[in-house]
Amino acid sequence: MSNHLRAFSSTLSAVHRGTAFEERSLRILHDNLSMSLRRVGGKSDGGIDLQGWWWVPTNSHSQQSHHTIHGVSSSPPRKRIRVLAQCKDEKKKMAPKYVREMEGVLHRFVADSSWTQQSTTSLNPITKDSIVGLLISSSPFSKATLIRIHSSPIPFCALYLPHRPNKDAEEECESDPNELGSIIFNPALCGSNGPLGGEIEARWEHCPDNINVGRPGLWWNGVRIASWIPDTSVVV
Template identity: 30%
Template structure:
């Protein structure tokens, strides 16, 4: 009896967008240790995900959170070593690589949120959840299912807005049968794929980008135990990220040069992008609930 082959289930743009937003949410929360929630929908102001990211804090600096709390012991010491950063995310599940227009759109969203926050700070009404408190540093992420064009990378490099660009394949709606989903073993590995910023070769275009990149294509320099533990975690990673990149406004401005992006090659041969600080892999930095 011949095997019946059913056509792929048609999915709406809403289904596709929602699935990718949830995929990005899981990656950012589980792998980059952010604390985000999904807010996409009517009246979202162009924002799909938003929340916080706890990162190391340079000595001599203060954050609104740590300065407003006085705790003793180890907990208080930890508060003095970290800060929280406001995160705004746009997710794009498009077939073509994103261009400069998409980056400018995200810059516009950030400018609008900051303007609304400034206006509300001069009023007696409480700030809206859609605005950015003035005392908090904020960064913006653009997560693309299909990568970024050369023009997008160059524009983001020159931007004064703290930007992180994430090329995150996958996240198709359940039941969408693509060649990769039908034959996962035959899909190209993250290292084998090519994009505007691949794990195999960091993105470089011209002298305009010289010294601007924070993507480090070198083996981790942490201890052997750190690398072994990193490999163990990597063996069970089921989310493949093609690349992560950020500009100087984020790496040197908001992060103060304390966090690095590194290409990690696991014992399985797979590659991934990891966050490192002071020679160690950065873990979850948020305070205990």
């Protein structure tokens, strides 16, 4: 095989892996975190891989009015928050430059008057405080990256999804048994003044029969919140 063909084949393989990682991320976000996102991609994507809505409970009062089943809450009233995401399927640890890049992307989206006007027809007007940046990585976040995310004034969620040992498996808990995944909210997201109002926390949940395998989940006052997305939701 010529060098040109090898390079072309390598490019196609990288594109395929990236697409597969985005599709897997979409399913996990939908099934576990109440996010209805769609793939964007293309030259005009503005640096965004996925975008859509995050359906979160409105407040603790409404949450308390609902029953729990086996430690999982039934669906309380929800509001939606705009989410813009980047997926990084790389072998090296996630570097701080991706956080800076995402901050710039979010600022540009908020400053884009046409996009903002289109989005304000939703349940909530879009401002820098009501839009969440989501970084999804197949490799761990470096210490410097976590510090940058934590100190950012932009609401951030960082999700580490290790590769599965069997990519065709359809198990509920599907992380690589040799790697622990993780999910992190920064203070700008989960603090009392953030979009989540200081009431929702993220946890990496372990499978009962294998502590090294798990999935992300949302919790409120010690109770897991069931993933919920309206049947008629339109992802834009």
